[in-house]
Amino acid sequence: MSKTPTPADGASLDDDVRGIQFETADTGITIVDGIERRRDHLGTDPVVEPTPVPTDRLVAPVDSAVRLYADRVEADPNIVMVRDDSFDMIDHLTEGTEREYPPGRYVVDVSGPIKQYLQVDGRLSVSTDEGTVIEVGDDAEALLGARSKHDRPATEITVPPTTDGLVRAVSTFGAALKMTTPDRSWPGHRGHPPAVTVGDELDVPRGLAPPCPEVQVLVPPEERYVYPVAPLVYYLGAELVPHQGPPQIRTDAGFEYDLQRSGEGFETRVERTLKQVLFLECCLRSEGLVELPLHERSAVAEDLPTDSAELFDRPAQVRLPAYLSVEYETIAPHIPDWELAAHLAPRPEQAELLPHLVNDLAVVRTTTEDGGVDPTELSTPEPTVNEAVTDDAAPEDEDASFEDFFRSAGTDIGDGWTVENSVDLRDGGSDALETVWSGKGVPVGASKATKQAYENRYSRQPDPPPIDVGVVCNDDSMSEELDVTELYDGEKLPMNVSTYRNLSQAGLRTLVEAEDVDFLHYIGHAEPDGLHCADGTLSFAEIGGTETEAFLLNACRSFDQGRALIEAGAIGGVVTLQPVPINSAAEVGKRVAGLLNIGYPLRVAVDVVDEATRTGSQYQIVGDGGHAVAQRDSGGAFVHEVTPVDGDLSTASEYCLQVQGHPSENGIGGVFHPHRDDFGYYLIGNTTPRVRLDREPLIDFLCQTSEPVIVKSDEDVDKALRASDRLAERL
Known part of the structure; x- marks a missing residue:
């Protein structure tokens, strides 16, 4: 049987819609996906000027293709698949492997954040010691093709x-x-x-x-x-x-x-x-x-x-x-x-x-007949302030204003505030990463899904990097939270980060209306009629439209404003339904921002923070929870769990490690492989078996990347969520 996959319906979109471009860089070639706003780099020797060629010259299904006059190509992935001219896989190389192939036609999958194939006609050698190095014979022809991972309805x-x-x-x-x-x-x-x-x-x-x-x-x-x-x-x-x-x-x-x-x-x-x-x-x-x-x-x-x-x-x-x-x-x-x-x-x-x-x-x-939810029988929760506050979150200064303790400036704090027309899905019977509600009312314990959010994603025009991030702090007492700008480093995808203090209503309106920001991180207060500004409140229901794609509205009860942003043109964002303690909100905001920066989708970022913090459950998604703000090179979003075996975190000599793969660009049916010989290949959504590692091997593993680690120990119970590279430094 032929194993060459056929492109999806609609894959014959014009180049300006597909958005795949090849650019010469100082050390090789950069591949840009303008629709998904992803970019990848391949090193070449010598540095080349790519020459466009017809896509049908490649065996693999691609959107755009070029010829590379290079003897050597370097890529980040160290797991490589090699196929023949029928697209049948003939070799699978893992880390630390070297292969040489006789003259012939080969297709080497060098995919990172963008699907890429290097087709070589001639002699070929591949090494996956540190990254991937591909060398072609002097008389070999090398063609590079790429296709966008963007998926939209074809009709x-x-x-x-x-x-x-x-x-x-x-x-x-x-x-x-x-x-x-x-x-x-x-x-x-x-x-x-x-x-x-x-x-x-x-x-x-x-x-x-x-x-x-x-x-x-x-x-x-x-x-x-x-x-x-x-x-x-x-x-x-x-x-x-x-x-x-x-x-x-x-x-x-x-x-x-x-x-x-x-x-x-x-x-x-x-x-x-x-x-x-x-x-x-x-x-x-x-x-x-x-x-x-x-x-x-x-x-x-x-x-x-x-x-x-x-x-x-x-x-x-x-x-x-x-x-x-x-x-x-x-x-x-x-x-x-x-x-x-x-x-x-x-x-x-x-x-x-x-x-x-x-x-x-x-x-x-749809219904309650066998475990579903009947919209006519959903309970109405009453999330009072006491439900939102844990014992350790109480204000140290007993004389401090109770209102000052929360990220809200209203006088109704502590009055048993409820969301009008809310529906309680906290016991909806789902073990999924994200539960969404599309009926009437405001969901508690689930995301609010709308058709508009998906349509907003599909209607976006190609817009190459960088990503423009706007961090707005409209309360001087929260100015320390502006250090989240350090989290948006754009390591894989360039980011322009701008900070704004005490914006007026007109200033905030201009920011979200005038195509100045792709991701909005708001720090401040919210009221039923809008977000706080220097001269009053601004309701996003009143704006004429927005090019903002995603947002984090870190203010108490920001749900309505987030929903309004979706209706105005945004794709998805993180909001709150209840009053959130100021200190907790600051910490959760930083953690969510950090996960979004490394390419975790909204739903994964909220789920990880919910699992590791006491107030993370007060944050939820409106719109498309699968939307990712930044680029992630691998197809999954990984969460590591580290448990000391013979002591606490700082003194143990042996640790248990396991890794869970959450869906990112790879959805259900995708595979992940933690880069250690102890681990195999696992389906996205599953967790690896526990392996025992001594301190130094664990440090080496954690240093490979910056990903979330949940530390399971008695030490620092309330700060169990760490970045892997920072945890390695501490160890």
């Missing part, structure tokens, strides 16, 4: 506000899959489903059809059944069929699988089915494009179908019964934590948000 469907229209729309989602073999479990091989607009008449572009119509998902034609199965229908490439009987999966070969059974409700059953199929395809895909020794495959080897090697190339309707014959409980401990869970109100207009959730393979829930 749009209009459906009437009826369940028949909704069913037709969901049936087209699988058309965005780039392949239907188990390799579809790689996130890069799943395209974005078509956008959906609810209108007067059905309008489906020609050619949009399920790629595996021999597999059908049958459910009653009601939103509360259609919404939860949409991600499953998409991943299976199946046809969605209205059905008055019990929900089930059916194939043309006669296989049937119930999606509702006694003791296991419909939504739970659908969720488990999606996770089981994707997980098992992750385990089988070593027979396909990428032959990685996946840890999870070894862990469940005895539970895999006996003919797994042959199963890879079999039709979907043959593979599916084999997958679902495996007992879920036997593989459940190895299934990764999911990236996203979503609560949709069972109303027709919610269909417009569905493709964006399906693109993340979100677990979708």
Whole structure:
């Protein structure tokens, strides 16, 4: 079979939309993705002036390509895959490996933050001792191609506000899959489903059809059944069929699988089915494009179908019964934590948000029948000040004004303030990294998702680096927090950081309206009618629009202002619902800023701080939680856990280390590999086994990069979140 992946629908966008550019640098060549605002550098010897060539000269699917007249190319990644002229993988090089290849055509994957392939016709040698060094023969031709990782809907469907229209729309989602073999479990091989607009008449572009119509998902034609199965229908490439009987999966070969059974409700059953199929395809895909020794495959080897090697190339309707014959409980401990869970109100207009959730393979829930959330029965929390304050957060000066203790300047502090029309999702039954709510009301314990946020992301025009960061401090008593500017260092992606003190209403309005800032970090106070300025308050509901992409509004009860920024054009941001103690707010603000600076998406940054601090749970996301402000070279966002074995942090000689991989640019189905021989390859969302390290090897590991470390010890309980490089210095 041909293993050359086909580009997603819409990959033939014009160059000015794709935004891939090659620039000569002092030591080589810089690759720039203007849409995703990413850049990468390859060292070359000699320094070259790239010459454009047609993309069809490369075996790999790329958006732009150039010829390099270089004998030597250097890249940061030290894990390299080498393919032949059929795009079949012939070698997989890990750190500390050297290979020489005879004359031929080779494709070397040198991807970092941008997907890149170096195609060499001739002799080739590759070394991965410190980074990657590729040397080509004197008579060899070297072509470099790159493609944007940007993923947007390739087309749009209009459906009437009826369940028949909704069913037709969901049936087209699988058309965005780039392949239907188990390799579809790689996130890069799943395209974005078509956008959906609810209108007067059905309008489906020609050619949009399920790629595996021999597999059908049958459910009653009601939103509360259609919404939860949409991600499953998409991943299976199946046809969605209205059905008055019990929900089930059916194939043309006669296989049937119930999606509702006694003791296991419909939504739970659908969720488990999606996770089981994707997980098992992750385990089988070593027979396909990428032959990685996946840890999870070894862990469940005895539970895999006996003919797994042959199963890879079999039709979907043959593979599916084999997958679902495996007992879920036997593989459940190895299934990764999911990236996203979503609560949709069972109303027709919610269909417009569905493709964006399906693109993340979100677990979708609608009702309380089997663990979901019923919008009519959600409780209204009353988050009083006492809930927000821990014992150690009390003001040291007992005579100090209680109002001064909080990041708010209003007189209603301590009055049992509640968010109007709030819904409590803190016990929503989700173990996902982020839970989103799209219904009416303000969610507590979840993010507020809107279609507008996703549309804002897709409508952004290419805008090459640097990233413009604006840090605004509108309260002199908080001026020390301006040292967060040191965190925005732009190590991988240039950043222009500007600070502003005591802006007026007009000044803050100009900052967010006039394209002066890509990321807004506000430090100050908030009121129901806006953010504090030197001459009053400014409500973002009153601005005419914004080019600000993301924001951190570090002020009490900034939710409404964040939501208004989304409506004005922003993509996503971090806000608060409750009063937050000033000292805690300052610390959380710095930690969130630090994580955003190293390329962690909004949802990961908030989750990490929530886990490691007492007040992190008071921060939440509005808009697209998957948006990342800065560039991250690896495909995951990693959180390390360090536990001293024979003493406290400063005196121990031995430590336990484990690493969890959160989704970043790589979503569900992606893989991570901590750079130590003790570790293997793991699915994003899982945690490595614990390994024991002496002090010096641990220091060497932590020094490799700056990533969050949660220290599990009795020492510094309230400051358990550290940067890995700084922790190494302390050790």
